[in-house]
Amino acid sequence: MAASGGPVRVAIVNDYELVVVGVAALLEPFSDRVAVVELDSQLPVLLDVDVILYDTFGQVQGDGIDLPQLVHGSDAKVAIFSWNLQRELVKRSIAQGASAYLSKALEAEALVDAIERVHAGHIIVPLEAEADEPVAGNWPGREFGLTAREAEIIALITQGLSNQEIAERSYLSINSVKTYIRTAYRKMGVASRSQAVLWGVNHGFRPDVLRAIATPAQDH
Numbered sequence: 001m002a003a004s005g006g007p008v009r010v011a012i013v014n015d016y017e018l019v020v021v022g023v024a025a026l027l028e029p030f031s032d033r034v035a036v037v038e039l040d041s042q043l044p045v046l047l048d049v050d051v052i053l054y055d056t057f058g059q060v061q062g063d064g065i066d067l068p069q070l071v072h073g074s075d076a077k078v079a080i081f082s083w084n085l086q087r088e089l090v091k092r093s094i095a096q097g098a099s100a101y102l103s104k105a106l107e108a109e110a111l112v113d114a115i116e117r118v119h120a121g122h123i124i125v126p127l128e129a130e131a132d133e134p135v136a137g138n139w140p141g142r143e144f145g146l147t148a149r150e151a152e153i154i155a156l157i158t159q160g161l162s163n164q165e166i167a168e169r170s171y172l173s174i175n176s177v178k179t180y181i182r183t184a185y186r187k188m189g190v191a192s193r194s195q196a197v198l199w200g201v202n203h204g205f206r207p208d209v210l211r212a213i214a215t216p217a218q219d220h
Contacts, residue, residue, distance in 0.1 A: 007031065008119045011038040011045045013070065014055035015207035016155070022138025023055060023081070030112045039212040044072045047213065050119045054098075056082040057139055057148070058155035058207065061171060062092035079118050081111075083148050085126045089171045100124035104137065104148060140204040141188075150184035151205075153177060157193065158200030159207070 010027070012020045020039040027034050038047050045052055052070060059065075067078055079100040080093050090101045100118045102111065103126040114124055141151040156166045163181070167174045181196075190196045200206070 007033050007035040008051055008115055009035050009037050009047070009049045010051050010053055010115060011040060011047065011049045011076070012036060012053045012055065013040045013045065014057055015042050015059060016057060016140060016204075017041050017208040018138055018140055018204060019055050019057045023053065026108045026137055027112065029108065034112050034115050035214070037214045041208045041211075043209065043211045044069065045074070045076070046072075046211070048074055049076050051099075051115055052076050052078045053102075053115065054078055054080050055137070056080060056084065057152055058159065060169065062089045063096045064169075065093065065096055065098070067097045077118050079115060079124075083152075084171060086171050090125050094123065094125065101126055140200075141184075144203070145187045146184055150180050150187070153180040154184050154188070154196060154200050155205045157181070157196050158205040160197075 012023050014020045014023075017039075020041060024036045024039060027036055037049060038045060054065065054070065061080075061082065061084065065080075070078060077099040078097065079102055080098050081102050081104060082089075083104045085101075085103055093101050100114060100123065102114050102124065106114065117124060139146075139148050139151045141154060142148075146154065152170065153166060156169060161169060163174060163177050166172070167177045170177070172180075185191065185196060188196065188199050190199050
């Protein structure tokens with residue numbers, strides 16, 4: 001619980017509005033324990049929060065995360081929320097200063113438990129058994145059958161990254177990137193990169209600019 005005796009105050013950060021809103025909806029049933037007080041897409045956190053939940057969808061990862069910029073001079077702890085559980089990526093994120101690396105395979109209540117533990121000062125890393133297909137939150141293209149992994153690759157393509165840049169950003173092998181591209185293209189009904197970019201632009205794969213702050217009535 002937060003030091004004041006109330007719920008842990010959380011800001012959710014990602015460049016996609018659909019993603020941050022989806023995570024917020026996941027946590028909403030547990031608002032007595034975790035209060036989502038700010039949502040940010042491509043903007044720094046403004047409020048004094050306890051935990052920043054950084055969703056890695058389409059974002060830089062590992063030691064590429066600018067944690068000082070993310071916490072913006074506050075004492076907030078940072079929890080990374082990702083489907084990519086590679087040991088080296090987890091290790092680099094924790095070494096960079098993150099307090100936790102949480103799997104998107106977590107059910108909502110387990111995620112709330114983890115956020116509370118982060119606030120209490122624990123360092124949390126995922127278990128190998130957690131490396132399943134994500135069940136948490138939402139992402140662009142989900143309604144078309146794209147998995148979180150496939151959708152993230154399409155997001156990076158829409159952002160203009162090459163296959164090699166995508167591999168470096170997502171800590172995947174180039175062959176894995178190509179496999180995700182092939183399976184995603186089939187679901188999207190496209191046959192070329194230019195078609196994929198156009199499809200991505202038309203289906204919510206361009207990053208958003210958003211800041212949403214809870215009103216006093218919502219802020220427990």
